Amino acid sequence: MSAMENDETLQMFLEEARDHLRDIEADLMSIETETGPADVDLVNKVFRGIHSIKGAAGFFGLNRIKELSHSMENLLNRIRNLEIVPAHAVIEALLKSADILTAMVNDPAGSENFDIAEPLAVLRDVQSATAKDTAPVDIADGDGHVLFRISGDDLDLARKGGKNIFILAFDMVEDIDKKGKTPLALLKELEKTGLIVDSSVAHDADGNLIGTKNSVPFHLLYATVLDSEMTSLLTGLDESKVLAVSAHQKTIAPSKLASAAKKAPSKTAKAAAQVSPKIAPEPVVAQPATPEAIPESVKTESDAAVVPAAAKAALANQAPVSSTLRVNVKVLDRLMTLAGELVLSRNQLMQKVGRRNLAEIGASSQGLSMIISELQEAVMSTRMQPLSSVFGKFQRIVRDMAQEIGKEIRLDVEGEDVELDKAVIESIGDPLTHLIRNSVDHGVETPEQRERLGKPRQAVIKLHAYHEAGKVVIEVSDNGRGIDTDAVREKAASQKLIDPQHLGKMTEKELINLIFLPGFSTAKKITDISGRGVGMDVVKTNFTKLGGVIDIESKKGYGTKIRVKLPLTLAIIPSLMMSVADETYAIPQVNLVELVRIPAKDVRNRIERIGEALVMRLRGHLLPVLKLSQVLGIEQPVFVHPESGEKVPERRERVDDRRGAPENWTAEQRERRRGTDRRFHSASAVNIAVLSAGTFQYGLIVDRLHESEEIVVKPLGRHFRNCACYAGATILGDGRVSLILDVVGVTRYMNLSDVSSSDRGHDEESRSRQKLRDAQSMLLFKVAEHEQFAVPLSLISRLEVIPRESIEEIGGRRTVQYRGGSLPLLDLADVAQVHPLPDQETYFVIVYAVGGKEVGLVVSQIVDIVEASVDFDESTFKQPGIIGSTILSSHTTLLVDLYEVVKTSLPGWIKSPEFSTPSRVRKILVTDDSPFYRRQIVGFLKECGVEVVEAVNGDEALAKLETTPGIELVLTDVEMPIMDGLELTRRIRGNESLRHLPVIAITSLSGEEAVRKGKEAGVDGYLVKLDREKILAEVEKFLLRGKT
Secondary structure, eight states: OOGGGOHHHHHHHHHHHHHHHHHHHHHHHHHHHOOSSOOHHHHHHHHHHHHHHHHHHHHTTOHHHHHHHHHHHHHHHHHHTTSSOOOHHHHHHHHHHHHHHHHHHHOGGGGGGOOOHHHHHHHHHHHHTTOOOOOEEEEEOTTOOEEEEEEHHHHHHHHTTTOEEEEEEEEIIIIIITTTOOHHHHHHHHHTTEEEEEEEEOTTSSOOSSSOOOOOEEEEEEEESSOHHHHHHHHTOOGGGEEEEOTTOSBOOHHHHHHHHHHSOTHHHHHHHHHSOOOOOOOOOOOOOOOOOOOHHHHHHTTTSSSOHHHHHHHTSOOOOOSOOOOOHHHHHHHHHHHHHHHHHHHHHHHHHHHTOHHHHHHHHHHHHHHHHHHHHHHHHHTEEETHHHHTTHHHHHHHHHHHHTOOEEEEEEOTTOEEEHHHHHHHHHHHHHHHHHIIIIISOOHHHHHHTTOOSSEEEEEEEEEETTEEEEEEEESSOOOOHHHHHHHHHHTTOSOHHHHHTOOHHHHHGGGGSTTOOOOSSOOSSSOSSOSHHHHHHHHHHTTOEEEEEEETTTEEEEEEEEESOSSEEEEEEEEETTEEEEEEGGGEEEEEEEOGGGHHHHEEEETTEEEEEETTEEEEEEEHHHHTTOSSOEEEOTTTOOEEEOOOSSTTSOOOOOTTOOHHHHHHHOSSOOOOSGGGOEEEEEEEETTEEEEEEESEEEEEEEEEOBOOOGGGTTOTTEEEEEEOTTSOEEEEEOHHHHHHHHTOOOOTTSOOOOHHHHHHHHHTTTOEEEEEEESSTTOEEEEEGGGOOEEEEEEGGGOEEETTEEEEEETTEEEEEEOGGGTSSOOOOOOOSEEEEEEEEETTEEEEEEESEEEEEEEEOSOOBSSSSOBTTEEEEEEETTEEEEEEOHHHHHHHHSTTSOOOOOOOBTTBOOEEEEEOSOHHHHHHHHHHHHTTTOEEEEESSHHHHHHHHHHSTTEEEEEEOSSOSSSOHHHHHHHHHHOTTTTTSOEEEEESOOSHHHHHHHHHHTOSEEEETTOHHHHHHHHHHHHHHOOO
16 A cells, blocks of 8 residues: 555645645745744744655655755845845745745646746746756765765755765665554654655555565655664664665765665665756855845746746635544543543443432432533534634735735734634634625725825724624624725615615614625625625625524724624534414524513503514614514414413414404404403413524513524435525434524525514504603512612613522621622612522622622612613602612612612712812703702712703703703704704704704614714714713713813
8 A cells, every 4th residue: 555545644734734835824924024034943943844744745756846946945045144135026926936836836746737837946046046956966875876866055954063974765665564563653753853854755665565575665765963873772673674864975885785785676776866856057156145135027027927826726725624633542531531531421321220219319310410511512522612713714815815805904803813613613714704805895995095194104904803602703804995885785775685765764773784795895896806706795695504694883984893693613502492372493592692571461552563563672773583483484472371271372463452352253243352451360461582693683482482402403404405494403302303403594584674663653653652761671579578769870880699608708798709800799788778699599680880890789689670761869769879769560669879879889989070270160961851850960970070051952952952052062862852952963063153063862762873874864873861970971071172
């Protein structure tokens, strides 16, 4: 069997060669960017990588790879000896040659068909600019059979440092295979004590590495400071097989070769001679050279014809998918340990099953479950690969594209060590390449354009990867021109991709997301890089197939950021289980935003109908809602009676309406059923899973919600492959099959669209908008059983659940270990006169930030999230930590001042900023028709030394602006009678004497559409009411620098 047929050894070489080439490309670009002399250590690293490829390629008979890498090695040697300056043309020649090496490594069987004449000529031209090679030297036996042909320069280089040169005559069968060695391991071992100048193997020999007495000759030309005796001991060869090459010899002494031939047949030399390349001697004179610049002829021609057509075709494809994985030995040790524990647990469980002791069986089952979980984690870790294998190629892509289109761009990469499943890694290369190319081509300006805009000539593209909530996030951002939404709207209209009426009502975010539409492109001309209208839609599709979510943020003139969230693995995914009728379905948690349960009595108020479409109002936004039973075509949904458990056909045809009457009812019975909705039982509550399909969200109504599980994904059968609503299947614990829903496929199948900015045109919508005035999303919670509290949801960072025993009391303060640090815990009973926390096993913690630090408010129960659109009573229950009260969900509810809770519990934790000085008192106009909110804002502004002018509507505010001198900033509510905040802003911008004033909108109407309307009116900032810290930070910013 020949070495080429030894697949395992060959694959090891190819994997290592690819690793070397990836590093070589990055190192060459680092050398190019250096100013001054080349980094010798870096050049040596590249040299060693190329040398390793050359040495092993000779063993496998990959002569084109060996020949090209040898020529690169010569050039690199001249660079490290400071004979050649690594100018752009030199690095370009090396990079192009490395490209061809990569193509040949990816296609070893066809590598001998590659035409490498042109890259060899370019490499010779680069070197001949300063010096010339000596004539080739033949290393031959006494009979004239050439074993090696190398240049005189290479021979002189090998002898540097007093090295001896030997021919090592190995037999692949006797000296390597039967001694339990591998050729690659042998080469690596020899490189530790010397230099492998050349190698050859007789590929047409009669030997076979398995069960044969024949030989496979393998010769190495080896330079080392060791003598022949030490070299014999090192290699394990008989001294007769270690053949010295003297300084003045071009052939080996016949006597020595004859003695070696007794151990290796004479045909060895003939076979070896067939392997050696026949290079015609080129008479040149070797002489010392000083570093010089490369001639212009080399600079202009090196780019033109280095890569032949065959190599270009090979480079168009990615490297073949690797069939091997590198696994840390520690991981294997852990797997062996867990396998041993698994066997022990199995034996224990079988013994306890034999005794039929249920208590012991339960305990053993829990232990077995823990071991299996650890084993699963360990096995999955073996498939995890760093993103560096994907990110490594982007420096080259950015470099080449920037040079091609005349831009100056720096690529900053972070998070290369973040790991993803091998299957995900292999699938994200192409879509990420599209994103990088888009940033280079569309995202950043030319150096001249950037200078005119006051930006640095060099643009920056950032590629950043990090972990977040059990997923991996990859961000591609630039500081370029951003996305022009006006151009996007114009292009979408001209291509008739969106209905013009809907296009005019789209938010800025929705317009930006149009770039993901098939066929959409804003490029003004078609080039080799872009303009064909393909790419971004494919990018989104590819990431979606992986269970990923892609989002985009952009600001015209400042840049664009594209964020991709990906699951860690595709084999096992966390999913929420839910059921409709008697069938159970799975939804990947990566697509799950939140779960909403609407009590029976609130169904008709929370779920509305626009035309024939169901919508749900969720924190001020309209969300499309689907019934899963209707999506999947379940003709007879089932209702489970809450008392008897009996399954009966569901009679309610519309979830937002009364249930239908039986067909046999009389007209009198039907009339009696009309009126108010009588739903009250908890079983009639509606369960809605809010799902995300990229940037689009919708709600899915299901019968029952179950627990979350980690499911094993199985492919769909042929009869399901055309079903757009399914992404796969899994097997449940009871052996039943459950289908996995395709969240994106459902949106396409049902033709869903965003209704948040649609023209509703209904009186109900007008009334709903009126109800939203001064509405706040409130989190309701309890400390003790009979007292209900509320805090604005916008002020909360997150909710956590902690066990009682994890709470520590140190220095009179409670704390809990949290995210690598300590989280101070606060008790409302320490601040206000309320009932203390009850003693219970677990508590909820409301985490929020004050003064740039996080604290936690401990509560006993989370009740609900509601929209509060009522006035607050500021006097009845006002006390430290409580700023008012109202009626929410039929309970008196106290509104908690989170800022004052911290200020009272942790004195010195925060300090209010001081905006005024004795010589200058700052003056601000606050406009709000709600006395409660206005007094809150005015109160904390006065604490900062500000003089506040108050107004209750826009008309009054405009009058005070014209009559009150010295006002430097306007804070205004948006929804107000007589004149709202947006109209007030328009009047200010239209008044020559007032248009310089900054205007900050303080409102409860958050959301993309509200922000867009605010910006169109001229608002400078858009903040949520009661967010004291953000309001003060924004005020400080505008008071310091004014409106720009």
